[in-house]
Amino acid sequence: MLEITQGLLGGFATALKPLYLYYAFLGAVLGTITGVLPGLGPLGAMAILLSFTLSMDATGAMILFAGIYYGAMYGGSTTSILLNIPGEAASVVTCIDGYKMAQKGRAGAALTVAAVGSFIAGTISILGLMVVALFLSDIALRFGPAEFFAIGVCGLVLLMRLSGGSLLQSFIMILVGMALGTVGVDFLAGTERFTFGNVELGQGIDFLPVAMGIFGIAEVLTTVAEKESLQTVQKVKMRDLLPTAKEWKRSIPAMFRGSFLGFAIGLVPGPSPVIATFVSYISEKRFSKNPEEFGEGAIEGVAGPEAANNAAVGGAYVPLFALGIPFTPAMAMVLGALMLHGLTPGPNLIKEKSELFWAVMASMYIGNFMLIVLNLPLVNVFVSILRVPKNILMPVIVIICMIGVYSVNSSLLDLLMLALFGFIGYILRAVGFQVAPLILAMVIGPMIETSLRQALNITGGNIGDMIFRPICLTLYILASLTFVVPLIMKAIRKGKG
Amino acid sequence: MIGNTPRNHKIIALFLFGFALFYFLGSFRLKMGTLKIPGPGLIPVVLGGLLVFCSGFYLYRVAFQNRRESMGKEGSAEGGRNYRAIAGVLACTLIYPFILEPLKFILATFSAGFLMLFLLRPRRPFSSGLLALSLAVGAFLIFSRLFGVAFPSGFLENFIFRIGG
Numbered sequence: 001m002l003e004i005t006q007g008l009l010g011g012f013a014t015a016l017k018p019l020y021l022y023y024a025f026l027g028a029v030l031g032t033i034t035g036v037l038p039g040l041g042p043l044g045a046m047a048i049l050l051s052f053t054l055s056m057d058a059t060g061a062m063i064l065f066a067g068i069y070y071g072a073m074y075g076g077s078t079t080s081i082l083l084n085i086p087g088e089a090a091s092v093v094t095c096i097d098g099y100k101m102a103q104k105g106r107a108g109a110a111l112t113v114a115a116v117g118s119f120i121a122g123t124i125s126i127l128g129l130m131v132v133a134l135f136l137s138d139i140a141l142r143f144g145p146a147e148f149f150a151i152g153v154c155g156l157v158l159l160m161r162l163s164g165g166s167l168l169q170s171f172i173m174i175l176v177g178m179a180l181g182t183v184g185v186d187f188l189a190g191t192e193r194f195t196f197g198n199v200e201l202g203q204g205i206d207f208l209p210v211a212m213g214i215f216g217i218a219e220v221l222t223t224v225a226e227k228e229s230l231q232t233v234q235k236v237k238m239r240d241l242l243p244t245a246k247e248w249k250r251s252i253p254a255m256f257r258g259s260f261l262g263f264a265i266g267l268v269p270g271p272s273p274v275i276a277t278f279v280s281y282i283s284e285k286r287f288s289k290n291p292e293e294f295g296e297g298a299i300e301g302v303a304g305p306e307a308a309n310n311a312a313v314g315g316a317y318v319p320l321f322a323l324g325i326p327f328t329p330a331m332a333m334v335l336g337a338l339m340l341h342g343l344t345p346g347p348n349l350i351k352e353k354s355e356l357f358w359a360v361m362a363s364m365y366i367g368n369f370m371l372i373v374l375n376l377p378l379v380n381v382f383v384s385i386l387r388v389p390k391n392i393l394m395p396v397i398v399i400i401c402m403i404g405v406y407s408v409n410s411s412l413l414d415l416l417m418l419a420l421f422g423f424i425g426y427i428l429r430a431v432g433f434q435v436a437p438l439i440l441a442m443v444i445g446p447m448i449e450t451s452l453r454q455a456l457n458i459t460g461g462n463i464g465d466m467i468f469r470p471i472c473l474t475l476y477i478l479a480s481l482t483f484v485v486p487l488i489m490k491a492i493r494k495g496k497g
Numbered sequence: 498m499i500g501n502t503p504r505n506h507k508i509i510a511l512f513l514f515g516f517a518l519f520y521f522l523g524s525f526r527l528k529m530g531t532l533k534i535p536g537p538g539l540i541p542v543v544l545g546g547l548l549v550f551c552s553g554f555y556l557y558r559v560a561f562q563n564r565r566e567s568m569g570k571e572g573s574a575e576g577g578r579n580y581r582a583i584a585g586v587l588a589c590t591l592i593y594p595f596i597l598e599p600l601k602f603i604l605a606t607f608s609a610g611f612l613m614l615f616l617l618r619p620r621r622p623f624s625s626g627l628l629a630l631s632l633a634v635g636a637f638l639i640f641s642r643l644f645g646v647a648f649p650s651g652f653l654e655n656f657i658f659r660i661g662g
Contacts (some may be wrong), residue, residue, distance in 0.1 A: 055645070168555055172513060175548045179520050182544070186537035194520075217590060224617060274526040312501055330509060391582075391617035396632060398586055399610050402593050403636050407646040415594035423587055431505050453535045461532030 004130055009270035011358030014059065015366055017396030020359065023060045024367045025374075027067020030366070032375055034068070035091075036382050037393070042072035046333035047212045048397065049406035059340035059356045063363040065334050068363070070122060073273065073310050074371050075417055076408020077114040077384060081107055081302070085146070090309040093281045097294065104297050109243035111379055113251045113299055113301055114306040115372050121259040121307035125314025129261045129321075130361055133350065136322035140347035143471070145454035148323075150472040152448035155319070155327055156441060157479040159269040165434045173433060177441025179206050190454060194289060200413045207336045207443060208416035209405045214435050215329070216401045217422025220394045222429065241376055243299070251303035255357035258307030265308070266315015269440075271325035273312040280308035314364070321357065329436045332443045340408070503562065510556040517552040521545030585616030602648035603657065606633035 014020065016283035045068050053061035076091030081098035091160065094114065143151075160170040183194045184204030193202040211266040243251065261283065262276040271303035284304040285294045294301050317329045317334075324346030326332040338345050343353065348358045405418045425435050467473060522529060524545045530536025589609040596605045610629035615622055634657060640646040648654065 048507075055643070090535050168558075168561055172548070172551050172555060175551060176513070176516070176545055179541070179544050179548060182541050189537045191526070191527060193541065194523060197642065217586075221583050221586055225579050241577040354572070389618075390615070393627065394586070395610055395613035395617060395629075398613060399606060399632055399636065400592060402590065402609070403606070403640055406597070407640055407650075410647065412594040412597065414598070416591075419590035419594070424591055427505075427509065433509075449540045456532055456535050461534075465533070486525060 001054065004134065007354060007358040008130070008362060010355065011360070011362035014355060014359035020060060020363060021366065022430050023056065023063045024067050024363045025370055027064040028367050028370045028374060030064075030073040030353065031068035031071020031073075032078075032371070032382055033071075035072035035077075036079055036462035042069050043215045043333065043394045045072060046330060046337075047208075048400055048404060050208055050211070050333060050336055051336050051408050054340060056409060058338060058343050058353075059359045060362045061337045062334070062356065063367075065337055066360060066364045067367040067370075069119070069313050070310065070329055070367050070371060072376060073313060073384065074115065074118050077118075077302075077306055078379060081110045081114065082379075090277050090312075092274075093277040094302055095303040096281070097296070097298050100295070100297035101299065101302065106243075106297065106299075108241040110242055110299070110302050112241050112376060113247065113255075113303045115376055117251070117255040117258065117303045117307035118310040119218060119368050119372045120255045120357055121262055121311035123307075123365065124256075124259040124316065125263045125266065125311040125362050126361055126368075128311075128356035129314045129317050132267070133318050133322045133357075136318065137350045139345040142324075143347075145451040145458065146466045146469055147471050148325075149448055149455055149466070149476040150449035151323060151325060152275055152444050152451065154475040154479045155269045155325055156437070156444060156448075159327065159437055159440060160439075161482040165432060169433050170437050173183045173364050173428075173435065173438040174249060174441040177438040178445035180210070180438075181445030182449065198413070200219050200411060204413075204446075205417065205442075206409065206414055207332070207339075207439075208408055209414045210421045210442060211329075211333060211336065212401050212405055213418045213421030214422075214425035214439060217398065217418060218425030218429055218435070220397055220401075221422065221426040223390055223396050251299045253309040254300040257283065259311040260302035261304075261316040262308030262311030265326075266312035268316055269319075272316055272328060273309040276308035276312040277305035280304040282484065310368075315352055316354040321350060322347060324349070325447065326440065329439050332440055335443060342467070500597065506559040507556075510552065510559045513552040514549070514556045517545065517548035521549045521657050533589045553626055582617055586613055598649045601654055604651075605649075606636060620655050635636035 006159075015024070031042060031047065032047060033041065046065055049064070049068065053064060056064065064181060073090060077094045077098065080091040081102050084095050084099040098110045099112070101107060127142055156174055160167060160174060181204075183201060185195070185202045192202060204292040258276075258280040261280050262273075265276040266272045281294075281301060281304060283298045284298075285291050288294065288298065288300060290298065313330075316328045316331050319325050320331045320334060324335075324344060326335045335345060343349065343356075401418065402415060405414050406412075408414070428438075430434055455466050456463075465478060504512060520541070522545075524538055524541035527538025528536035529538045529542060587613050593605060593609045596608060600608065606651060607629050612634050613641055614625035614629055618625060637648065637654065637657060641654075650658070
C-alpha cells in the first residue's frame with residue numbers, strides 16, 4: 001500500500017508539470033473531438049496521432065494516448081444522447097435511453113450523468129489498474145517462455161471468440177496477422193523471411209502504416225462512400241445540466257456497478273468496452289425495480305453503460321503494463337507508441353520505468369477530471385464539430401495520415417503499405433471481416449513465436465513439458481472452455497426444445 | 498462502400514487462398530529445424546498450412562452456398578455507392594509516394610489534397626485549391642518546424658522554411 005501511495009504521489013508530481021498537463025488536456029480534447037465524429041473512434045485517432053508522439057518523450061506520449069482514449073469514450077456518448085448517433089461502438093447502448101431522455105428534455109441530465117459516471121469509473125479503474133498491474137507484474141517476473149506462449153495463445157483464442165462475427169473469418173485474420181508478423185529478419189537465426197531482397201522489409205512490416213491504413217484510411221474510405229447528411233444539433237442549456245435528486249439516487253449505484261463490471265471485463269481480450277456496455281445495460285435492466293422504463297429513457301441505462309465503458313479502458317491497460325501483451329487494438333496502438341520510444345512493456349517496465357507508470361496513472365486521473373470540467377460546459381462546441389462537412393474533413397485526415405506515416409521513417413515503402421492496408425482494411429470490413437484480430441495478431445505474433453522457440457529449446461522439444469505446467473495448463477483449459485461451454489449450452493437448449 | 502455480397506465474398510476468399518498458398522510455398526524455402534532446435538521456417542510452415550486449410554475451407558463454403566440465396570443478395574447492397582470518391586482517395590494515397598520526391602513536399606501534398614477535395618466537392622474548385630494549399634503549407638510548417646521532420650525539399654520548401662521564422 002505504501003508503495004502505491006508513494007508511487008502515485010510521485011506520479012502526480014510528474015503529471016502536474018505544465019507540459020504533461022498540456023498533453024493531458026490535448027489528449028482529452030482530441031479524444032472528445034474524435035469521439036464526437038461518427039466513424040473516427042479512439043483507434044483512428046490514436047493511429048493518426050501515433051507519429052506525432054515521436055516529438056514527445058514516452059511519458060508525454062502515454063499521457064496523450066490515455067487522454068484520447070478516455071476523451072473518445074466520453075465524446076461518443078455526447079452524440080449518442082443528443083443525436084442518436086453513436087460516435088463509436090461503445091456508445092451504441094447509450095443511444096437507447098440517452099436519446100429518449102433528450103427527447104423528453106433531459107439531455108443535460110443524461111450528459112451530466114454520463115460525465116460523472118465516466119469520472120467515477122475512471123477513478124475506480126485507475127485504482128484497480130494500479131493494484132492489479134502491480135500484483136500481476138510481480139507474478140509475471142517468474143514467468144518463462146512457455147507461460148508467455150500460453151498467455152499469447154489464450155489471448156488470441158479469447159479475442160477470436162469475443163470479437164464477434166464468424167469464427168472462421170476471425171481465425172483467418174489471426175493467421176494473416178501472424179503471417180505478416182513473420183516478415184523480416186528472424187532475429188534468433190538471422191535469416192531473411194519473405195523480404196524478397198528488399199532491405200527495408202528486412203526490419204519487418206512496420207506496425208504504424210498497417211494500423212493507420214486499416215483503421216484510418218479504411219475508415220475514411222467507408223465514410224466517403226456514404227452520402228453526406230446534415231445534422232440538426234440540439235442545444236443544451238447550462239441550467240438543464242443538473243440532474244434531479246431522484247435521478248442522482250437512481251444513477252449513482254448504477255455507476256458503481258458499471259465501474260466494477262467494466263473493469264473486470266476490460267481485463268479480457270477483445271472489444272472489452274463494447275462488451276462492457278452491453279453487459280452493464282442488460283444487468284441494470286435485470287436488477288431494476290422498473291425494467292419497463294428501459295428503452296424509454298431510464299437514467300440507469302445511461303449511467304451504468306457509460307461507467308462500464310470507461311472502466312473497461314483502465315482494465316485493458318492491465319495486461320499491457322503487467323505482461324507486455326496488448327489485448328485490444330487500442331492497446332496495440334499504445335504498445336506501438338511505447339516501442340517508438342524504445343520501450344518494451346512488460347513486468348520489468350513497471351519496475352525499471354516506475355516514473356512513467358505512475359505518471360500515466362496520475363495523468364489518467366487528471367485527464368478524467370479535465371473531461372468533466374471541460375466537456376460539460378463546452379458540450380455545444382464539441383457537438384458543432386459535426387457541422388464540418390465530411391468532404392473537407394476526410395481529405396484532411398488522409399493527408400495527416402500520409403504525412404504522419406512518412407515522418408516516422410521517411411520511407412516511401414511505408415506510404416505504399418499505408419495505401420495497400422487502407423484498401424485491404426476497407427475491403428475486409430466491407431464484407432464483414434473483423435480487422436482487430438489481424439492487427440493484434442501482427443503485434444502479438446512475433447512474441448508468441450519467440451516464446452515458443454525459446455520454450456522448445458529449453459524443454460528439448462518436449463511439448464508435454466510446455467503444456468503441463470500449472471499456469472499454462474490453466475490457461476489452455478480456460479481457452480478450451482470458451483469453445484466447449486457454448487457447445488454444451490447449445491446441446492442443452494436443443495435437448496429442452 | 499463495396500457491398501457485403503456473395504460475389505465479393507468469393508473474390509475475398511479467392512484472394513485469401515492465393516495469399517495463403519503463396520505464403521505456404523514460400524515458407525518451405527526457409528530452414529525448418531527440429532522441435533528441439535526450431536528453425537526460422539517452423540512457424541511460417543505451420544501458419545501457412547493452417548492458412549491454406551482455413552482459407553480453402555472458407556473458399557469452398559462461399560463458393561458453394563445456395564445459389565438462389567446469392568442471386569437474391571447480388572447487387573442489392575451495392576446501390577448508391579460513391580465509387581468516384583473511394584477511387585479518388587485510394588488513387589491519391591497510391592500516387593503520393595511516387596510524386597513526393599520528384600515534386601517535393603508542398604507541391605505533392607497540394608496535388609494529392611486538391612485532387613481529393615475536388616473529387617469530393619467538384620463544384621468548388623477554387624476553395625478546394627485554397628484549402629489544399631493551406632493544408633500543404635500548414636502541414637509543412639507544423640511538421641518541419643515543430644516536429645523537426647525532414648521532408649523532400651526544393652526551392653518552395655526552403656523559401657517557406659525561411660519566411661516561417
